[in-house]
Amino acid sequence: MHLKEGCSLLLRVHKPSIPFVLNSAQTLNNIENVKTSRVLREIDVLRRLKCEKDISLALEYFKSVANSSSFKHTVCTYRMMIEKLGREGEMDSVQYLLQQMKLDGVKCSEDLFISVINSYRGVGASEQALKTFYRMQDFGCKPTVRIYNFLLDALLSENRFTMINPLYSSMKKIGVEANVFTYNILLKALCKNDRVDGAYKLLVEMSNKGCTPDDVSYTTIVSSLCKLGKVKEAKEIVMKFSPLLPVYNALINGLCKDCNIGEAVQLLGDMVDKGVWPNVITYTTIINALSDSGNVELSLAILAKMFVGGCSPNIQSYTSLLKGFFVKGRLHEALDIWDKMIRDGILPNVVTYNTVINGLCSVGGMNGALHLLNLMEINNCAPNVITYSTLISWFARSGDVTGATETWNKMIMQGCHPNVVTYTAMLDVLCKNFLFDQSHCLFEDMVMKKCSPSTVTFNTLIKGLCAGGKTDWAVKLFDQMEYYGCAPNITSYNELVNGLFKTNNFTVAFQHVAGLKKSGMELNLTTYNIIMYGYSCAGKPEETGKVVGQMVVRGMKPDTFTLNILLEAYCKSGKVEPAIKLLNSATALGLSTDVVGYSTLIKGFCERNDLEEASVYLHRMVDEGISPNVATWSTVVRCLFSKVGYVGAIEYFDTILEN
Numbered sequence: 001m002h003l004k005e006g007c008s009l010l011l012r013v014h015k016p017s018i019p020f021v022l023n024s025a026q027t028l029n030n031i032e033n034v035k036t037s038r039v040l041r042e043i044d045v046l047r048r049l050k051c052e053k054d055i056s057l058a059l060e061y062f063k064s065v066a067n068s069s070s071f072k073h074t075v076c077t078y079r080m081m082i083e084k085l086g087r088e089g090e091m092d093s094v095q096y097l098l099q100q101m102k103l104d105g106v107k108c109s110e111d112l113f114i115s116v117i118n119s120y121r122g123v124g125a126s127e128q129a130l131k132t133f134y135r136m137q138d139f140g141c142k143p144t145v146r147i148y149n150f151l152l153d154a155l156l157s158e159n160r161f162t163m164i165n166p167l168y169s170s171m172k173k174i175g176v177e178a179n180v181f182t183y184n185i186l187l188k189a190l191c192k193n194d195r196v197d198g199a200y201k202l203l204v205e206m207s208n209k210g211c212t213p214d215d216v217s218y219t220t221i222v223s224s225l226c227k228l229g230k231v232k233e234a235k236e237i238v239m240k241f242s243p244l245l246p247v248y249n250a251l252i253n254g255l256c257k258d259c260n261i262g263e264a265v266q267l268l269g270d271m272v273d274k275g276v277w278p279n280v281i282t283y284t285t286i287i288n289a290l291s292d293s294g295n296v297e298l299s300l301a302i303l304a305k306m307f308v309g310g311c312s313p314n315i316q317s318y319t320s321l322l323k324g325f326f327v328k329g330r331l332h333e334a335l336d337i338w339d340k341m342i343r344d345g346i347l348p349n350v351v352t353y354n355t356v357i358n359g360l361c362s363v364g365g366m367n368g369a370l371h372l373l374n375l376m377e378i379n380n381c382a383p384n385v386i387t388y389s390t391l392i393s394w395f396a397r398s399g400d401v402t403g404a405t406e407t408w409n410k411m412i413m414q415g416c417h418p419n420v421v422t423y424t425a426m427l428d429v430l431c432k433n434f435l436f437d438q439s440h441c442l443f444e445d446m447v448m449k450k451c452s453p454s455t456v457t458f459n460t461l462i463k464g465l466c467a468g469g470k471t472d473w474a475v476k477l478f479d480q481m482e483y484y485g486c487a488p489n490i491t492s493y494n495e496l497v498n499g500l501f502k503t504n505n506f507t508v509a510f511q512h513v514a515g516l517k518k519s520g521m522e523l524n525l526t527t528y529n530i531i532m533y534g535y536s537c538a539g540k541p542e543e544t545g546k547v548v549g550q551m552v553v554r555g556m557k558p559d560t561f562t563l564n565i566l567l568e569a570y571c572k573s574g575k576v577e578p579a580i581k582l583l584n585s586a587t588a589l590g591l592s593t594d595v596v597g598y599s600t601l602i603k604g605f606c607e608r609n610d611l612e613e614a615s616v617y618l619h620r621m622v623d624e625g626i627s628p629n630v631a632t633w634s635t636v637v638r639c640l641f642s643k644v645g646y647v648g649a650i651e652y653f654d655t656i657l658e659n
Contacts (some may be wrong), residue, residue, distance in 0.1 A: 040071035049080050054090045073104070079112045086119025091128065094119060098132075101139070108139040114150050121154040129154050130163060145176050151187045156192070164189050180206075185217045187415070191224035200237075220245040226254025243274040249281050256289035264289065278309065284317045291324025292547065296333075299324055315341075319352045326359025334359060347379070354386050361394035369394075383414070384389030389422040392445065396429035404429040417449075424457045431464020437475070439464065447484075455486045459495055466499020474499055475508065490516075495525050501534040509534055525551070529561050536569035544569040558586075576613075579604060595621070596606040599632040606639035614639060 029121065045065060053056040062081045065071050079100050085093045094116060108658060113136055120129035133151050136143055148171050178186075181204045190199040199221050206213055225234035231254045237248050248271050255264040264286055266656050271278055283306040290299035293385055299321060306313060318341040325334035338356060341348070348356075353376050359371040369391060376383050378653060388411040395404035408426055411418065418426070423446045430439040439461065446453060458481050465474040481488050493516045500509035504521050513531055516523070528551040535543040544566060549557065563586050570579035579601060583593060598621040605614035618636065621628060628636075 001133070005214075035496055040065065040068075042071075042074055042076060045071060045073075045077050046080055049077065049084065055084060055090065059093065066461055073106065074113070075106055075109060076099075078106055079109075079115065082112065083115050083119075086115060086122070089119070089121060089123045089127065091120060095132075098135075098139075104413055104466070105157060108136075108141050108145050110136075110141055110144060113139075113141060117147070117150050117154055121157055124158060126151075126154040126158045126160055127163070130167070143176065145171075145179055145182060145343055148176060149179075149181045149185060152182065152189075156185055156189050159189075159192060161193050167186045178209075178211070179595045180211055180217070183211060183213070184220065186513045187217055191220055194228065194229060196221065196224050213241070215244045215246040218244060219250045220255070222247050222250040226250065226257065229258065231255055231258045231260065233517050239471050243276045245271075245276050245279060245282075248276055249279075249285065252282060253285050256285055259293070261286065261289050261293065261295075262425060265298075268305070278311065278313055280306075280317065283309075283311060285315065287317055288320035288323075291320045291327070294324070294328055296321070296324040296328055296330070307493055313346075315349055315352060318346060319348075319355050322352065322359065324357050326355070326362060329363060331359075331363050331365070338583050348381070348389065350381055350384055353381060354390060355385070357387060358394075361390065366391075366394065366400075381450065383411075383416065385411075385416055385422060387418060389419065392422060392429070393425040396425045396432065399429060399432040401429050401433045401435065404591070418451070419452055420446075420457060423451060424454070424460050425459065428460045428464065431461060431468070436465065436468060436470060453484055453486060454483070454605055455489055455492065458484075458486055458491075459491050461501070462492060463495040466502070467496060469503060471496075471499050471503050471505055471508075478512075490521055490524055490527060493521070494524075494530055497527075497534070498530045501530065504537065506534065506538050523554070524560060525556050525562075529559075530563060532562065532565045532569075536565050536572065539573065541569040541573050541575070558591060558599070560592065560594055563591055563593050564600065567593065567597050567600045569602050571607075574604075574608075576601070576604040576608065576610075592624075595626050595629050595632065598626060599629065599635065602632060603635045606635050609639065611639055 008312045023174070023275065025117070040597070048061060049058055052061060059081065062077070064074075065077075078097060081098050082094050083099070090309055098116070100187065113133065116132055117129040120126060120257075121134065125361065129151060133147070134532045136147075147634070148167070152164055152167060155167070155600075164186070168178075168182075171182075186202055187199045190196070190202065203213055203217060203221060204262070206217070218237065222234045222237055225231070225237070231251075234251055234254055239246055241247075248267065252264045252267055255261070255267070268278055268286070271282070282473045283302055287299045287306075290296070290302065303313060303317070303321065306317070318337060321337050324333050325331075325337065334356070338348075341352075353372060355584055357369045357372050357567065360366070373383060373387065373391065376387070388407055391407045395401075404426060408418075411422070424440065427439050427442055430436075430442065443457075443461065444480050446457075458477060462474045463469070465477065474496055476494060478488065481492065493512060497509050497516075499511050500506075500512070502633070513534070516527070528547055535547065538622075548562065548566065551562070566582055567579045570576065570582065583597070583601070598617055601617050602614045602621075604618070605611070614636065618628065618632070621632075
């Protein structure tokens with residue numbers, strides 16, 4: 001089967017991936033079979049094409065039939081072959097057959113062009129679908145509103161907004177009347193491009209033209225308004241038009257996301273008054289919002305209301321409740337809900353299992369979480385990457401490298417591929433156990449497997465390396481971030497600079513502080529505290545004070561850590577009296593210190609052999625309910641032995657115990 005001489009193939013950019021001449025024994029047999037048969041019926045050809053799974057063999061059979069005298073292809077056989085090619089994404093071959101239909105005088109139907117448009121949509125080539133649409137008249141096929149709707153929807157799927165309006169204008173120009181499906185596609189297109197005002201005007205136009213909007217029309221606009229934070233305007237639309245359940249659900253969802261759960265609950269009553277009965281989606285949306293906000297008691301009340309209304313909760317309803325109780329740390333109630341769900345015959349899905357596993361881990365129930373992982377496999381609910389990532393992340397928090405490694409190996413054995421979250425959690429636990437060579441290998445594996453590291457991944461590695469004293473390695477990793485497409489954020493700088501200060505690498509640390517300031521990145525309280533700590537360690541109390549001034553000018557309130565750093569800076573340079581004044585001023589402003597700050601002051605006095613003042617602040621510390629730690633007592637003991645000797649030290653501690 002070949003194109004007639006002088007005919008060109010339109011829209012053909014690449015050669016067909018499926019050749020039209022196949023030199024194989026099976027193909028020759030197929031051709032021979034066709035030649036020897038006398039007459040082929042349309043039903044026989046259709047059945048053969050339908051049953052042939054191999055697209056190349058199906059096309060070869062189609063060609064061999066066309067080249068024989070036993071059968072002349074019909075619109076039905078052409079359509080079946082074109083649809084098979086379209087499903088495989090072989091669009092060049094589709095265009096070839098369309099052109100051949102035209103040459104053979106086979107009339108094309110609108111349904112055939114709709115199939116071609118859907119095939120182009122499937123391969124993400126809606127512009128080619130539009131070009132094919134404009135060729136319809138060459139085939140003697142007149143478009144109706146139906147094909148316009150399919151084409152508009154294909155353009156919308158790729159958000160080809162600039163093509164949609166001209167096509168709609170062309171449609172009106174030739175007198176094709178839009179229907180409710182057309183308007184709904186246009187409404188979605190406008191809302192998708194934040195043209196909600198235009199969508200509202202179109203809704204009015206739609207009503208004026210006698211095309212009654214349906215629940216999709218209203219839901220589209222209400223959902224878009226809520227997404228833009230215009231919940232009030234969305235509510236006004238709902239109240240103006242006929243009450244519909246999907247529209248109310250969209251509004252309730254918007255109210256819940258806007259943290260206006262009280263009004264969402266009130267809307268339940270309004271719905272019933274207007275004869276619109278809430279469904280499981282309505283109740284579950286509110287239950288989920290209440291659980292997220294920590295109001296688990298009210299979420300149970302909504303569940304009870306749900307039962308009274310004759311509406312049974314689904315798996316999403318129970319999952320939302322479980323999440324809420326676990327967030328509040330109420331393990332027993334959560335497990336009661338789990339038991340009730342099972343008794344009601346509702347089988348948990350992977351989302352529910354993941355919720356409970358995370359909840360159990362959050363209250364220290366790692367053994368229970370692992371038991372649940374085994375239960376998933378028994379109940380044929382395959383754990384996903386979120387399941388494994390959750391477990392590994394919690395193992396990482398406690399530094400349990402054995403638990404994390406066993407879970408990782410199980411995940412790989414099950415054929416579940418780790419994502420960036422899983423890799424990052426595993427890198428975290430390896431670094432916490434100072435297994436830096438293994439973490440380096442895992443990072444290389446991550447890159448090799450085309451799993452792009454995130455800024456969080458780099459921050460995790462930098463923090464771990466700095467904690468292990470590997471600051472040179474951390475600096476190199478920091479410098480490589482942009483190579484991997486990850487821009488350093490304020491946390492990246494904080495972790496690196498803090499690690500450099502703690503290893504007394506002041507030169508490199510202050511270079512990065514200068515680089516941070518040049519970047520224009522907004523410094524946070526942690527950053528200022530780290531810089532102050534660095535100046536304090538470097539023996540520069542004046543610079544430490546300047547940083548506090550910069551912080552206050554930026555509108556940031558110092559915290560306990562800030563105060564402790566200042567106390568350390570003053571006491572380190574022997575300026576204990578200014579440190580005392582600072583503490584008194586901070587206390588007057590409502591800022592208090594902790595065991596670290598008091599221990600610093602006590603150490604400052606002890607280093608001057610001023611045991612009396614050290615005792616004053618030791619008693620003040622105890623009076624404020626702050627228990628001295630080992631470092632505090634060690635400082636006091638050393639001072640006592642050097643000042644009053646062993647007997648005096650014993651008498652001193654006896655006095656403290658009596659008081």
